[in-house]
Amino acid sequence: MESSVQRRANVYTRVPGAENVGYCTQIGIFQKNGGKATPLCGSEQLDQHVYKAVFTASYPSLQQERFLRLVLVNEVSRQVESLRVRYLRKLKEREDGELGTKPKDAGCSQAHIPCFGxxxxxxEKARIKTSPKPFCIGDKFFVPLQRLLAYPKLSRxxxxxxxxxxxxxxxxxxSSxxxxxxxxxxxxxxxxFDF
Structure with missing residues (x-):
């Protein structure tokens, strides 16, 4: 039985055209308790067995409020931090331009620094560009919720x-x-980061 279960799992994970999906991330090993194992003579016999569920796992779903909240708060925080850092970099560039100083060169041009994200x-770019921009009042940085909703991941x-x-x-x-x-x-x- 163990080999037939493994064979079935491999069939499901290696569907033609989905080779880039990868291998199973979880596996279950089944062992028959007592009784004599009967040899399987083909895939038809797999369908003849009746299986009893001994354990069911419910994976986190975004339909569940606590998981949606966790994911949403994490993504909002990540996006706000990204916008805050970008805002500070622009401020720093503007200050350096007004003072006539050049940014420090660490041996490579900024044009060659890879951008990940x-x-x-x-x-999507047009929707983000037309959404309300982040702004600063005193020492507080504000990102409008409409701006956050313009990002595809958050809008989903x-x-x-x-x-x-x-x-x-x-x-x-x-904000208030x-x-x-x-x-x-x-x-x-x-x-x-010299901000």
Missing amino acids: PVFSEV LCADEEMMRSVIADAVGL DGSAVMVDLHDYFDYL
């Missing part, structure tokens, strides 16, 4: 601004009117 389609997780606000409200700081995520402009670790 999501690749957006032209439609959240239907609208009201839903996003209600899911993340107790986990992240929001609840229309934007609010964080400190400067972070404890900013000194490492």
Whole structure:
């Protein structure tokens, strides 16, 4: 029985045309308790056996509120931090330009530094570009929820601004009117990046 189960698992994971999917990430080993094992004579006999579920695992689903909240808060925080760092870099470049100083060159041109991150389609880029921009008031940095919803990953997780606000409200700081995520402009670790 063990070899037939493994053979079936391999059939399911290596479907022609899906070679890039990879191998199983989990496996179950089945062992018959007592009784004499009967030899299997073909795939037809596999369908004749009746199996009893001994354990069922329910994997985290975004339909469950606690998992949606966890994923959404994580993605919002990641995106806000990315925008905050980008904002600080632009401020630094502007200050360096006004002072007539050149950015420090660590032996390589910035044009050759690889950029890792999501690749957006032209439609997605246009939606992001036309959404409300992040802004700063004093030492606080604000990212409008509408801006966050313009990013494809967040728009897939959240239907609208009201839903996003209600899911993340107790986990992240929001502006007084609840229309934007609010964080400190400067972070404890900013000194490492010369901001």
